[in-house]
Amino acid sequence: EAEVAQSPRYKITEKSQAVAFWCDPISGHATLYWYRQILGQGPELLVQFQDESVVDDSQLPKDRFSAERLKGVDSTLKIQPAELGDSAMYLCASSLLDLEAFFGQGTRLTVV
Amino acid sequence: AQRVTQPEKLLSVFKGAPVELKCNYSYSGSPELFWYVQYSRQRLQLLLRHISRESIKGFTADLNKGETSFHLKKPFAQEEDSAMYYCALSKETSGSRLTFGEGTQLTVNP
Numbered sequence: 001e002a003e004v005a006q007s008p009r010y011k012i013t014e015k016s017q018a019v020a021f022w023c024d025p026i027s028g029h030a031t032l033y034w035y036r037q038i039l040g041q042g043p044e045l046l047v048q049f050q051d052e053s054v055v056d057d058s059q060l061p062k063d064r065f066s067a068e069r070l071k072g073v074d075s076t077l078k079i080q081p082a083e084l085g086d087s088a089m090y091l092c093a094s095s096l097l098d099l100e101a102f103f104g105q106g107t108r109l110t111v112v
Numbered sequence: 113a114q115r116v117t118q119p120e121k122l123l124s125v126f127k128g129a130p131v132e133l134k135c136n137y138s139y140s141g142s143p144e145l146f147w148y149v150q151y152s153r154q155r156l157q158l159l160l161r162h163i164s165r166e167s168i169k170g171f172t173a174d175l176n177k178g179e180t181s182f183h184l185k186k187p188f189a190q191e192e193d194s195a196m197y198y199c200a201l202s203k204e205t206s207g208s209r210l211t212f213g214e215g216t217q218l219t220v221n222p
Contacts, residue, residue: 040214042116042200042215044212045211093156101210105155
């Protein structure tokens with residue numbers, strides 16, 4: 001069964017360092033989402049892509065976060081510089097137009 | 113702006129008992145509502161959605177527009193139902209972002 005792949009699964013980084021996460025959506029899924037989930041809360045959307053175009057990045061802290069999906073397939077989310085408050089689970093999801101979003105296992109980031 | 117509220121962070125029931133996980137939403141338009149579930153050490157996955165009007169694993173959810181609620185119900189809980197449950201809302205019918213509630217951890221005791 002096709003799944004959304006994310007790497008790394010875990011990442012520990014020091015404050016002020018740069019960190020990047022990678023996501024490979026299910027083949028053929030044009031829509032890709034990055035969500036952030038702080039411990040004890042539900043996921044919150046950071047950015048949504050339709051193919052290679054950003055369609056919603058209203059909640060993305062653009063001073064330190066960036067996301068790209070250059071060929072409309074896999075995607076990278078970067079944080080530079082990382083802050084202590086960025087510690088969270090970063091979830092990638094993809095979907096066709098039927099609305100069901102399929103989630104990856106996530107990357108757990110710890111900033112020390 | 114849309115908002116989803118799950119008033120119970122923790123819910124514990126005994127096997128065979130009925131269970132209801134509450135979800136309330138605020139949105140001025142016509143939302144699409146979903147329940148997602150995350151079992152221990154597994155990824156977040158769709159349980160059911162309003163537009164399908166399905167019963168999945170014995171769970172049902174009815175959209176009550178008057179009370180702006182989308183409560184999840186099961187008449188007889190099973191131990192394997194123990195998981196984190198998230199209610200979510202989408203503004204449009206295609207490709208729109210999900211707004212999640214904070215989740216309810218359901219524990220079904222033997």
